[in-house]
Structures are given as structure tokens and as C-alpha cells.
Amino acid sequence: MSAKIISGNEVSQQLKDEMKQEVLGLKAQGLEPCLAVILVGEDPASKVYVSNKKKACEYIGIRSLESKLPVDATTEQLLEVIDGYNKDKSVHGILCQLPLPKHIPETEILRSILPEKDVDCFHPYNVGLISIGEVRFLPCTPAGVIELIKRGGFETSGKDVVIIGRSNIVGRPLSNMLDQRDMNATVTMCHTRTKDLKGRSAAADIVIAAIGVPEFVKADMVKEGAVVIDVGINRVDAPDNPKGFKLVGDVAFDEVKEKAAAITPVPGGVGPMTIAMLMKNTLTAAKETMK
Ligand code: NAD
Numbered sequence: 001m002s003a004k005i006i007s008g009n010e011v012s013q014q015l016k017d018e019m020k021q022e023v024l025g026l027k028a029q030g031l032e033p034c035l036a037v038i039l040v041g042e043d044p045a046s047k048v049y050v051s052n053k054k055k056a057c058e059y060i061g062i063r064s065l066e067s068k069l070p071v072d073a074t075t076e077q078l079l080e081v082i083d084g085y086n087k088d089k090s091v092h093g094i095l096c097q098l099p100l101p102k103h104i105p106e107t108e109i110l111r112s113i114l115p116e117k118d119v120d121c122f123h124p125y126n127v128g129l130i131s132i133g134e135v136r137f138l139p140c141t142p143a144g145v146i147e148l149i150k151r152g153g154f155e156t157s158g159k160d161v162v163i164i165g166r167s168n169i170v171g172r173p174l175s176n177m178l179d180q181r182d183m184n185a186t187v188t189m190c191h192t193r194t195k196d197l198k199g200r201s202a203a204a205d206i207v208i209a210a211i212g213v214p215e216f217v218k219a220d221m222v223k224e225g226a227v228v229i230d231v232g233i234n235r236v237d238a239p240d241n242p243k244g245f246k247l248v249g250d251v252a253f254d255e256v257k258e259k260a261a262a263i264t265p266v267p268g269g270v271g272p273m274t275i276a277m278l279m280k281n282t283l284t285a286a287k288e289t290m291k
Helices: 008-028 044-060 075-087 106-112 124-131 140-151 171-178 197-202 271-288
Strands: 034-040 063-069 093-096 160-164 186-190 206-209 227-230 234-237 245-248
Touching (some): 034 075, 063 075, 075 106, 140 171, 140 227, 160 197, 171 186, 186 197
Parallel strands (some): 034 063, 160 186, 160 206
Antiparallel strands (some): 234 245
16 A cells, blocks of 8 residues: 555645635735744744745735844844834734844743734743633644545544644644644654554554654554654755755655555655745734724
8 A cells, every 4th residue: 555645735726725815805805914024043944934835925916025133143132123013003913034043042032022913923922821721823834734634524423643843833732722622632642752653653543743853753663554744854965866855754654654544745745835824924913903
């Protein structure tokens, strides 16, 4: 058996087309959703992410603003920019591209964004809301995983889900989301100190890998017929590739796809979903202002 490939490219395109229609309706009611993105420094990967976010905004019809600060900008300068966007009623979402230069305290910056404009969903207030099942926003990558599971028609109710990796950005919020009453999964969170990780993973109906270790999940860690979601994005050397590297996930795709019922590829799986969910949060923030 070869697994069904769950295409994040297709699902994210579908979502963006749906949002494009929705924005037309919102504009007709006089509401133009707006996302402000702040970039500090010249990190090449961050520049690509910011430019992709801008393109997605353009496609959907969301107004996008961008503030670029030099790498030696002070915390106060960054806080001032955020404060300006916090006060600007025409701005619905604010995103500060991570990582920040080392001299700027990330926690303080993320907490300075108003919770109602925190479309990355990193503010502790919004994270707390998820854990009590009163969701305002969902963090973008975990929300993308949930959307792929839902739109793929994979049942989570009563299923055993193993999440490998407990980061605050991916694993931890996913665990919070999957055992809520709308998803009803039984979640086991695995990490570096987990006993018998292989056995736990091999018993799961759904395995979600968010580790950052290339091809960590092998076929013997996956049950026949399981659904496998690979969040990992890792650069590995590939001398044959013109770029000298290629992207692989946290799952050994070629061997696991022979055993799983469905699997996400890397690239083209969870990755493209992240931006789509950011757009969704921006629309949510904008619509909230109409209430
Ligand atoms: P992280 O380094 O913050 O967390 C990794 C987690 O994996 C930690 O909790 C750690 O305990 C666990 N871990 C590491 N090695 C392990 C091992 N050998 N056994 C068991 N657990 C282990 O990473 P992150 O930010 O959560 O990212 C994880 C991966 O997902 C990375 O490859 C990253 O690039 C990718 N990612 C992708 C997206 C996307 O948009 N698709 C977004 C965020 C992260």
C-alpha cells in the first residue's frame, strides 16, 4: 500500500481562494483587513518569509504594511513601532518576524502586541485561551496541521495521537488543540526524555512530527494505516542539487509512505498551510472589529 499524499499546496490554495471571496464581501461592507509585518535586520530566510506573507496578502486582498528596522535597532525603537500599530485602528493584525537580533528580548516584544492583534498567537493571553477551549486565534502552524487533518477527512475523535516535539510554537499548542471537545483525540506528547518513543509512536493512529531532526520517524515507528503529519523542515546537504542542499522533513518519507494511509510531503505539506492560517487569523481579527 502506498499512502495518500496530503497536499498542503492544494489545501492552502483552496483556503486562499475562499478567503479572497470573503474579503470581497468584507470590503463591500466597508472593512479592509490589514496586516502589519515588522522585520528587524537582514536575515535572508526572514526576508523570504516576509515577502511570502506580503504576496499572500496581495492575492487575498488584505492590505499589508511593512516596517523594516536595522539590525542594531533598539528594543525601544521596536516597541515604538509596535505601539503605533497597536493604536492604529485600521491595522487588524501585527506580526513581528522571528528570530529577533539577540539583544532584543523576544518575550517582551511578543507580549507588547495587543492580544486582539496577535495574529501569530504567541501572546500568553491567547495561548491561555486555547487551553481553556475559548479560542480567539490559533497559532499558524498547528492550525495548519488541524486544517489538513479536517479537510483530509481524517477522524480524530477517540483516536490516539502521538506528537513528537513539545515546542511552544508547534507541539505544545497542537496537544492543547487536539484534546479539546471539538477534536476529542487522546494525545501523547513525546520528547527527548520519553521512554519507548518508538513503541508509543508505532501504536498511534495519527503521528505528528515536529522535532527538527531530518528523517527521524522511520517505518518501524508507524502503524500500518496511520496518518502521518510531518511539520519538520530541515536543510540537508545534496551535492547533486544545484543549490547544494535539499529540504527534508522529520519523517523518512519514502519508507513511511509505504506503510501509512496518508502522509504530508516536505516541501508542500504543512509549510504552505502556515501562511494561509496567518491570513485566516488576520480576517478573524478584522471581523472582530465589526462586532
Ligand atoms: P524546537 O527545536 O523548538 O523543538 C523541537 C522539539 O523536538 C523539542 O521539544 C525537543 O524536545 C523535541 N526533540 C528534539 N529531538 C528529539 C528527539 N531525538 N526525540 C524526541 N524529541 C526530540 O523546534 P520547532 O520550532 O518546534 O520546529 C520543529 C521542526 O518543525 C523544525 O524542523 C522546524 O523547521 C519545523 N517548523 C516548520 C514550520 C512550518 O511552517 N511548517 C513551522 C515551525 C517549525
